[in-house]
Amino acid sequence: DADVTQTPRNRITKTGKRIMLECSQTKGHDRMYWYRQDPGLGLRLIYYSFDVKDINKGEISDGYSVSRQAQAKFSLSLESAIPNQTALYFCATARGLSTDTQYFGPGTRLTVL
Amino acid sequence: AQKVTQAQTEISVVEKEDVTLDCVYETRDTTYYLFWYKQPPSGELVFLIRRNSFDEQNEISGRYSWNFQKSTSSFNFTITASQVVDSAVYFCALSEVGANNLFFGTGTRLTVIP
Numbered sequence: 001d002a003d004v005t006q007t008p009r010n011r012i013t014k015t016g017k018r019i020m021l022e023c024s025q026t027k028g029h030d031r032m033y034w035y036r037q038d039p040g041l042g043l044r045l046i047y048y049s050f051d052v053k054d055i056n057k058g059e060i061s062d063g064y065s066v067s068r069q070a071q072a073k074f075s076l077s078l079e080s081a082i083p084n085q086t087a088l089y090f091c092a093t094a095r096g097l098s099t100d101t102q103y104f105g106p107g108t109r110l111t112v113l
Numbered sequence: 114a115q116k117v118t119q120a121q122t123e124i125s126v127v128e129k130e131d132v133t134l135d136c137v138y139e140t141r142d143t144t145y146y147l148f149w150y151k152q153p154p155s156g157e158l159v160f161l162i163r164r165n166s167f168d169e170q171n172e173i174s175g176r177y178s179w180n181f182q183k184s185t186s187s188f189n190f191t192i193t194a195s196q197v198v199d200s201a202v203y204f205c206a207l208s209e210v211g212a213n214n215l216f217f218g219t220g221t222r223l224t225v226i227p
Binding site for chain 1: 117145146148150156157163165204208210211213214217219220
């Protein structure tokens, strides 16, 4: 079984809808991250969490919110989806240091119509 | 300013050729880490290597090798005897001590033609 899983893997939704992307990990890592990938832009950080009680905004947090339900679970929500949030979303995990290797989930392809 | 630059947007090679993917980074930190990830057509991101700023030895893993040169702020990745399965987008990334995310380059799409 994969160490980092994301659900759903693909989602098509309409403008204005609320949507949640979920991430689970079995690596026992403290740190979890949400990134989005857009063509030609690489990956950009949305939110990150050091533990259940510590959540921080990343480079592009506007329009997104997160919840760290447990050490192993980190969810990303789009409260009111808009078309420019169409992207590939990745969850990642790492151990305790900012320079530890981040391990990525398989990604969620989100399309907002 | 872009912290990680991958100037090669797309590269095509014929199978069995060697290919080098360039990565130039920018940081004021003396301690930092560099990474390479592979994104095959299936979309997942696969970790390839992590290298700290104090270790300038080149590393070889099978057909893969990495050349780290602090003098030119580069961390280049060479695939020897390329194979079709090497076709993917490759990302270089930088992590600074105290920073909270990876700074990714924009990626290089490698196509290996059979």
